[in-house]
Amino acid sequence: MSDFVVVIPARYGSSRLPGKPLMEIDGLPMVQHVWLRASESGAARVVIATDDARIEQAAQAFGAEVVMTRADHPSGTDRLAEVAAKLALAPHTFVVNVQGDEPLLPAEAINRVAERLVADDGASVATLAEPIHDVDTLFNPNVVKVVTDLTGRALYFTRAPIPWDRNAWKTQPPTLLETDAWLRHIGLYAYRAGFLADYVTWPPAPLEQLEQLEQLRALQHGHRIQVATVTSPYPGGVDTLEDLERVRQHFVEQQVRGGQVRGEK
Numbered sequence: 378m379s380d381f382v383v384v385i386p387a388r389y390g391s392s393r394l395p396g397k398p399l400m401e402i403d404g405l406p407m408v409q410h411v412w413l414r415a416s417e418s419g420a421a422r423v424v425i426a427t428d429d430a431r432i433e434q435a436a437q438a439f440g441a442e443v444v445m446t447r448a449d450h451p452s453g454t455d456r457l458a459e460v461a462a463k464l465a466l467a468p469h470t471f472v473v474n475v476q477g478d479e480p481l482l483p484a485e486a487i488n489r490v491a492e493r494l495v496a497d498d499g500a501s502v503a504t505l506a507e508p509i510h511d512v513d514t515l516f517n518p519n520v521v522k523v524v525t526d527l528t529g530r531a532l533y534f535t536r537a538p539i540p541w542d543r544n545a546w547k548t549q550p551p552t553l554l555e556t557d558a559w560l561r562h563i564g565l566y567a568y569r570a571g572f573l574a575d576y577v578t579w580p581p582a583p584l585e586q587l588e589q590l591e592q593l594r595a596l597q598h599g600h601r602i603q604v605a606t607v608t609s610p611y612p613g614g615v616d617t618l619e620d621l622e623r624v625r626q627h628f629v630e631q632q633v634r635g636g637q638v639r640g641e642k
Contacts, residue, residue: 380421381491381567382470384444384460385411386453387436387477389429393616398432398477400621403628407615408432409439410480417484419491420473426460452591458573468571471495475565480624481612486565493529493605494567500530501572502595503603505563507611512551514561521562521590523604531602534562534590560604563611566592572600 387398387408394400398408408425415423425436428448436443444463450456457474466472473491475482486505494503506523509515515522518536525531533539538550540558545551572595582597584590595602615621 380471381419381473381495382464382466383415383418383420383423383473383475383487384457385415385423385425385475385477386446386456387411387425387427387429387432389427389432391478394618394621397615398427399435400615402480402621402625403632405439406435407480408436408477409441411475411477411482412436412439412441414480414482414484415475415487418473418487420487424460424464425477426456454573454591455577457568458577461570461573466570468569468574470570471567472570472573473565473567476614478616479612479614481627482565482614483612486563486607486611489605489607490565490567493603494569497528497530497601497603499601500603501569501600502592503567503605504531504592505565505607505611506560506604507563507607508557509559509561510554510557512554515554515559516550521564523560523562525560525604529603529605531592531596531604533596534588534592536588536590560606562604563607 389396391397399406402410412423424442424444426444426446427433428446433443433445444460446456446459461472471491471494473487490503490505494500514520515538521534521536522539523531523534524539579594579598582594584597585593592602615624
């Protein structure tokens with residue numbers, strides 16, 4: 378496939394977990410785990426974007442390329458656009474935005490979202506989704522849902538439970554989801570660099586402001602978003618201390634399993 382660049386935004390000032398990118402997991406800072414996963418992908422270049430000198434110093438210590446950005450960006454997409462401009466990326470360059478708090482992100486997911494954008498010349502953005510199997514997730518407003526057309530392009534993103542099964546749910550919400558008609562959006566994106574330069578010049582769109590979903594700005598401006606469906610469960614990122622302990626435990630269990638395998642030999 379075509380070469381692509383991975384950019385990992387890493388902010389120190391997380392509101393829920395300050396200093397998150399530098400928190401230790403299995404002896405390494407979290408952002409290093411993300412960088413290692415991205416380096417395992419097909420990316421031609423992996424860059425960490427930060428506005429904090431502590432993250433810059435840590436990233437340079439483990440050999441990462443770092444781009445310093447402004448601290449006042451209203452969104453991660455704006456930060457990504459600044460990085461693309463600083464790197465002087467050509468408009469046709471494919472850029473994958475990998476969040477700095479996803480240490481379990483599989484490299485295959487990065488490749489998949491990049492490949493999806495490369496395959497659709499008419500799309501400006503690509504992203505991921507996975508089937509929703511439980512009712513609680515479908516009706517949770519913190520879970521973003523997406524519906525697509527027959528070519529995989531997004532029709533709409535929302536916090537509401539769509540599509541609505543009119544016949545089956547006439548009188549009350551369901552207790553069971555019997556098909557894979559419902560998709561949870563996964564916030565891993567690939568962009569064309571030229572689109573990023575345009576995106577940050579547009580004011581927030583009405584639907585974006587209602588739903589508080591940045592991707593709706595692209596749709597309201599007539600741009601196409603391709604959606605690839607993942608086939609295996611997508612690992613969650615780190616937003617809270619509980620998430621951090623879950624990820625740390627994952628690495629402990631991996632080490633235990635690895636020791637058991639070696640012992641069997």
